[in-house]
Amino acid sequence: MTEQVMAAIDGSTFSEGVCDAAAWASLALGAPLTFLHVNDNHVPPEERNLSGNLLAGGRERLLEELARLDEQRAKVAQEQGRLMLQAARERAIQDGVAEPGARQRNGTLVETLEELQGDMRLLVIGKRGEGAEQASGHLGSNLERVVRTLHRPILMVPASFEAPKKVMLAFDGSPTTRKGVEMLAKSPLFAGIPVHVVIIGAETGDNRSQLDWALATLRDAGHEAEGAIRAGEVEATLRAYKDENAIDLLVMGAYGHSRIRHLLVGSTTTEMLRRASVPILLLR
Structure with a gap:
């Protein structure tokens, strides 16, 4: 696959800056642009531990109900990701990118990016993700792990982006x-x-x-x-x-x-x- 600009997006307010920066880089480099959204379907352990306080029959019913909710949650997350990718593509087209691509994966962000880095010319990622966006002095833990793991250039973007002048x-x-x-x-x-x-x-x-x-x-x-x-x-x-x-x-x-x-x-x-x-x- 041709090396491309890859932009990791999520539900955070940083995604708009990521979209604009990725479109700028794609146009300047003459490289394809692909947006990536990763669904982390990990279930918080406290939900699983609820069953430990119940009798055998109740525990079985609860586990069945949790499994059903897990399935629903996964479907909702997938649909949310699809809509985010659609919105990102539309924004990039407005910025002048002709045919931006989109990929949706299940797993963790760091492991997924590590797996896909052979396709990357440049990774564009937000300063923080949706789980930490309200903490203005906080650096997203995913970003730190990505920086330490990947062997490709990484463009870290704050909440908004304009083409640089200096x-x-x-x-x-x-x-x-x-x-x-x-x-x-x-x-x-x-x-x-x-x-x-x-x-x-x-x-x-x-x-x-x-x-x-x-x-x-x-x-x-x-x-x-x-x-x-x-x-x-x-x-x-x-x-x-x-x-x-x-x-x-x-x-x-x-x-x-x-x-x-x-x-x-x-x-x-x-x-x-x-x-x-x-x-x-x-x-x-």
Whole structure:
């Protein structure tokens, strides 16, 4: 199957931003777009435990009733998913995508995405799912697991999305972030968009050399590019730079070898994603 933009949607308010971001990426990359909805039919254990307090006859009747309710619940969930996918396709068509696809699966989101990642060029996913959308300071647990599991680029989207006008790359000179620079330079996703390259660290000869290489690579590809070396705590310093320069999309490598590595394999990853008010593209 042709590698495609895949967008995971659910019943949360983040799904609208996911739809718009996925349509933007699909059009910019010239890649097919497929929406994915996953029904998790896991029954909460407390429902199963109700039967433990009943006599044998009552327990049997209750289990039969629970089985019937499970079947009804599964049918309702499937129909809800079908309607969500239909609405997502209609929104993407309005955004200019000619023939968006749709897939509905049963299982867990993380396992399903892991199984389908061979079909992905890019995964678009919301910051939180429907189970956590009311907690403004909370990061969806599914998102954290997806980031740690998948080996494809992941675009995390907040509740709304607009095509970016300025992009910032968190850079540390590692192979992953150098590949990120090269990807940014040639990707149609960022054609014509100014790029800011930011190194968190001391003003050393090595850091200056790495930054000069990144800026030259981007400028040679026709990008307007600016760079900075900033000292400080990674998440707070990147966030401050974003605010100062009106950055509306962040790009980060998922693995590195220095301070940025801790950003994306430790607690700072969660903090960066949790505080994000703009989309973040995580490179693998």
